[in-house]
Amino acid sequence: MGRVIELYRSASGSDLADRTEAALRDLVVRHTVHVVADPADSPAGELPVIREGSRLVPPAELPGYLDELSRFMADWSRFQSDACYVADDGSVC
Numbered sequence: 001m002g003r004v005i006e007l008y009r010s011a012s013g014s015d016l017a018d019r020t021e022a023a024l025r026d027l028v029v030r031h032t033v034h035v036v037a038d039p040a041d042s043p044a045g046e047l048p049v050i051r052e053g054s055r056l057v058p059p060a061e062l063p064g065y066l067d068e069l070s071r072f073m074a075d076w077s078r079f080q081s082d083a084c085y086v087a088d089d090g091s092v093c
Contacts, residue, residue, distance in 0.1 A: 003052055003053040004030055004031060004032055004052075005024060005029060005030065005031040005032070005050060005051075005052045005069075006031065006032050006033075006034060006050065006051045006052070007020060007021055007024060007031060007032070007033045007034065007048060007049075007050050008034045008036055008041075008042035008043065008044075008047055008048060008049050008050075008051070009021065009033065009034070009035060009036070009047055009048040010035070010036065010037070010039070010047045010048075011035050011036075011037060014047070014048065016048055016059060016062060017047065017048035020048055020050070020062050020066065021033055023066045023069075023070075024066075027069060027070060027073050028073075029069065029073065043056055044056050044058055046058060046059060047059070048062065050062065050065060
């Protein structure tokens, strides 16, 4: 069983938390959302934050993390079928 991505966010919401939650949903990755009342209740003491295993991703690093995750999922999808594909450089499998 793989690691679950956990998003900790406040109930009051924020643009960053909303965008992060939407990105996780759009990427169709396994994740859990924890709504906490107090940032002290999150693993990093701030919100929003992602915990993936022992890795903590603070708010300032969330956009980069989501870009990295998006690239990983694109590669994962590309190599999970028996179909041929055209790579970014134009080469064919």
